[in-house]
Amino acid sequence: MATPRKGQRVRGSRTGRPIMVLLDALGRRWALRVLWELRGAALTFRALQAACGGVSPSVLAARLRELTELRLVELGDDGYRLTDEGRSLEAVLRPLDAWATRWAR
Amino acid sequence: MATPRKGQRVRGSRTGRPIMVLLDALGRRWALRVLWELRGAALTFRALQAACGGVSPSVLAARLRELTELRLVELGDDGYRLTDEGRSLEAVLRPLDAWATRWAR
DNA sequence: TAGGATGCTACGGAAACAGTAGCAAGGAGA
């Protein structure tokens, strides 16, 4: 499947509104989880795979390709890490953890 | 596929940590979008389907079943709407819109 | 009682995902 792009049509929206592009990208399997696992230090492909409970490398590679194209993730010397934009998104998503904990009660 | 449940193992996690359950649930197709479209008034099944760009009814029904079981969504007299818990989650997700707008520049 | 809207299921084909195997490149050590 094609990578969702800013300003382009995505599933369920012909407008290309940024929020729709984002919801499409984050709604793919392992996308949220990858961002979540990269919230700390950089992780190699294999470390990231392990952190995600052994997700298959084909899917992980696909997600990383998409997230990289969206400039949320990049591959550095010590593995994959969030870009500055990725970090700012992660900051928005961070309250999910606390929310989920309250929710579980 | 089985509905993710609090305190139960989900894809990629044997711990059942709430955040993992949440990431699994939100990472399914149309899940985030449904929550997003229900941020305002209640919507009937068909209205929700239209709001989501014509998503197929089988998938929509599946997502609604899951979100209902997670007590994030409920079916009232005037259609589907967020529960109180669903609203509190939506409040956490709301900054995504502003983030996406900045991101698009 | 005929129409319309409702929620939702059935079904067949297409796409995404899972799981395993393994390749090519690079670095370290002998």
Next chain:
DNA sequence: TCTCCTTGCTACTGTTTCCGTAGCATCCTA
């Protein structure tokens, strides 16, 4: 140089999920 290990990642097969259309059962209204 020759192993040996780790790296990122692709190939392949089988399963699951999703899409798209059709249509059913129920309720409400005219």
